[in-house]
Each structure stands twice: as C-alpha cells, then as structure tokens.
Amino acid sequence: MSSAGLYDGLSAHEREALLRTSHEEFYDDGERLFDEGGYAGFCWLIRHGRVALDSTVPGRGQVVVQTLGPGDLLGWSWLIPPYRWHFGARAVGTVEATVFDGEQLKALADQDPRLGYVLTRHLLGVVLDRLQSTRARLLDLYSHD
Amino acid sequence: MTEPMLPVGYRVIGRTIETHDAVTLGLEPVDRSLDRFRPGQFAMLYAYGVGEIPISISGIGDDGTLLHTVRSVGAVSRALHEAQPGAVIGVRGPFGTTWAPEDAVGNDLVVVAGGVGLAPLRPVLLAALAERSAYHRVVLIAGARTPDDFLFRAEPDVWAASGDLDVVLTVDRPAAGWDGPVGFVTEPLARLQLDPERTVAFLCGPEPMMRFSARVLLRDQVPAERIRVSLERSMKCGIALCGHCQLGPLLVCRDGPVVSHTVAGPLLAVPEL
Numbered sequence: 106m107s108s109a110g111l112y113d114g115l116s117a118h119e120r121e122a123l124l125r126t127s128h129e130e131f132y133d134d135g136e137r138l139f140d141e142g143g144y145a146g147f148c149w150l151i152r153h154g155r156v157a158l159d160s161t162v163p164g165r166g167q168v169v170v171q172t173l174g175p176g177d178l179l180g181w182s183w184l185i186p187p188y189r190w191h192f193g194a195r196a197v198g199t200v201e202a203t204v205f206d207g208e209q210l211k212a213l214a215d216q217d218p219r220l221g222y223v224l225t226r227h228l229l230g231v232v233l234d235r236l237q238s239t240r241a242r243l244l245d246l247y248s249h250d
Numbered sequence: 251m252t253e254p255m256l257p258v259g260y261r262v263i264g265r266t267i268e269t270h271d272a273v274t275l276g277l278e279p280v281d282r283s284l285d286r287f288r289p290g291q292f293a294m295l296y297a298y299g300v301g302e303i304p305i306s307i308s309g310i311g312d313d314g315t316l317l318h319t320v321r322s323v324g325a326v327s328r329a330l331h332e333a334q335p336g337a338v339i340g341v342r343g344p345f346g347t348t349w350a351p352e353d354a355v356g357n358d359l360v361v362v363a364g365g366v367g368l369a370p371l372r373p374v375l376l377a378a379l380a381e382r383s384a385y386h387r388v389v390l391i392a393g394a395r396t397p398d399d400f401l402f403r404a405e406p407d408v409w410a411a412s413g414d415l416d417v418v419l420t421v422d423r424p425a426a427g428w429d430g431p432v433g434f435v436t437e438p439l440a441r442l443q444l445d446p447e448r449t450v451a452f453l454c455g456p457e458p459m460m461r462f463s464a465r466v467l468l469r470d471q472v473p474a475e476r477i478r479v480s481l482e483r484s485m486k487c488g489i490a491l492c493g494h495c496q497l498g499p500l501l502v503c504r505d506g507p508v509v510s511h512t513v514a515g516p517l518l519a520v521p522e523l
Contacts, residue, residue, distance in 0.1 A: 155431065157432065168424075169424045169432045170432065171432050171433045171437075172420075172430075172431045172432045172433060174431070174437075174438065174441055175441065176441050176443070177441065197429060234436075234437075234440065237436075237462070238433060238434040238436055238437055239434075241434045241436065241458065241459070241462055242422045242433070242434050244458060245395070245422070246364060246365070246455070246456040246458055246459050247364055247365035247393065247394055247395040247399065247422065247455070247456065248395055
C-alpha cells in the first residue's frame, strides 16, 4: 500500500484536508512509536526506514511479529473502539513518517462521508493485505517446501 | 546427451552445510561431463542403491562442475545430503526448461524466492550479476521460516553491499539478533513500486507462495507472460516418458519446471491437479 494509494481517489481539496490532519515526525533507531495497550490516537505513513510491530511475551521479551517499510500505513486501532494498540511499535534505524491525527481524521470523515468512504476503503485494503499475509505465514509454507 | 536414462558418475568434491537440513554438494565428473546446464534446469541425482530424485542446479561451473543444494526430507535426499567428499553419485541431465534470464535483459529483474526455492534462482542472480549492466534494477526478495533457514547466507549480504542488487531477506519467525524484515515475501514485493512495462519476475518456492506473489505482481499490472514460476512435481524419468510429472497438459520434466504464469496460473488454480 503506497502513499499514492492513500491519496488515490481524493480531489486536491480533499487531499489538502487530509494533510492538514498530519505532521512529519522522525524517530531514532530503537525509539518506540507506541506501546501495546496504549491509547491509539494516530496512524503513520512510513516515508523512510522500517518499523517493527511487537508484542511482549513472558520469557521472550518483545517479540517482533511484523515489520513495515516505506509506503506502509502503520496503525488502524484509532479507527475502531476501544482505541487501544494491540501491538507495540519500534523504529528500526532512522524512521521518517507522516503522522495523521485519528480524531481529526474521524471528524473529517464525519463531515465528508465521501472522503470517509475513500479513506475507509483504503484502510480496508491495507487490513486485507496484512490479513492475507498473516494467513500465508500461518501456513508455515517453508517448513515443508 | 546420448543415453538420457544412464547416470553419469560425478564425484562429490565439496559439501557446504547451508542449514540444519540442507547442504550444497559440489560435483565434478568422474569420466565425462554432461552437457552444460542452464539456470532453472535440473538433474536427476542418483544415490546408488537408494534411488533417484530431481534436483535443480544451484551453480554451474565453466569446468563442468555442478552445484546442487539438497534438503534432507526423504530416503534419497537424506542419502545425498549425507554424501561426503570423495563419494560418487549418479547424475542424469540436463533436463527441463530454463529461466532464460537473458529475456530480462534491458528490464528490471525481480526474483522472489521462498525457502529452498532460492537454490534454483541462484544461477539467475549470478548470471545477472556477471552482466549487471545489461539489466536495469535487479531485486531479490527471499523468505525463510527463520534467519537460520536461509541458503547461501553470506552471499546476499555481499550482493547487497556491492550495490548491484536490491536484497530483501524476510523471515516468518525472527530470532534473537535478527533486525531484518519480518513478514511474508508478498509484503516487500508489494512495496517495490514496479514499472510493469519493464518488469520480468521469476518466482520459486512453495506453490502457495508463488500463487500469492504472482497475484501481487498481476495486481501491479505485470503481464502474466513476464512472470515465470518453477513447478515441482514427481519427476522420475526426466525425458517425458513415464508421465509421473503430469500437470494438466504439461509434463513438467519436459515442459517445465520453469513456465510462464500464463501457462501455470490456470493450472495452479485447480486443486489436486
């Protein structure tokens, strides 16, 4: 899912409105973007670097379940109650990202349902890709190839 | 190749342990060499007294030496896996179709490998690196279960460091010390921002991995005829006589293992074919 995908289907006006909910952030290697269980108020469009999603497992520490890279969207828990992160996220190397404010995004979508629909479709596409990828990994394909 | 059913003796001259269950055997002819193999083709390797299995070529020496990477999963592969330097094994071939990396000349070459699927693709990468200027972008995406399951572990790092190859190694299950990507090969593949007009893609790994990867490429508008996959079926004779490797209208030993997705796509969509 590329950044171009995020803006696909939006007019210049809608795109500007979307960007007004955002700001740029930079993270150093190892810096945490958010922790499991914390309030989910933002989503990130990764522009450079890699982010590791992790979960704390007793005895094993923070186990990485997936990494995301440039063009990927990070975080959708801001969209659905109870607005809590299901995983944590840590920068791997230096990360540059566009950060969108979840509350503002929701308000924008409420004001402009068409924009909300386009955004939701895009997010659903991201979720679907992640789900399919996770399912593929569940097959443990490489152990029997 | 005068007697395609008669194994030719090759001596094991090298044995490199790749993973806990895979080794790469270096083979040199005892008396005479087989015809030159091309990337993607396979040999029937005969562990004397045990049996014979098809193994793709993972390296091709100018002097007639062959490299085959063998994963120990059954009686024959176990015998081959345990063959030590000095041992002689039987080899028949070359058999089957080739990746034909020369068809990607002037284009971006995207190589996607899963598990031991990297072995048949290694000669493609070496060929592309040998004539690097003939290609635009060359990308390797390889997936493995864990970091310890990658074949040829040192080579991708060298290729990446050279700047000649974009390399993404991704694992399903990270281990301590792994700071690379975690995820399925389709994820970095979807991130590539391909130019579909000049992309040629070679896929090798478990069939579902190839199906999923092909879908990503097709979604990105890469034409099916420029996506090639390597099929795996129960190949016995290697010369399209016995029919063990039939896949629909194909006899994989003759018409494959490398075929375009135009041909493979519809066949792989049929369960139990």
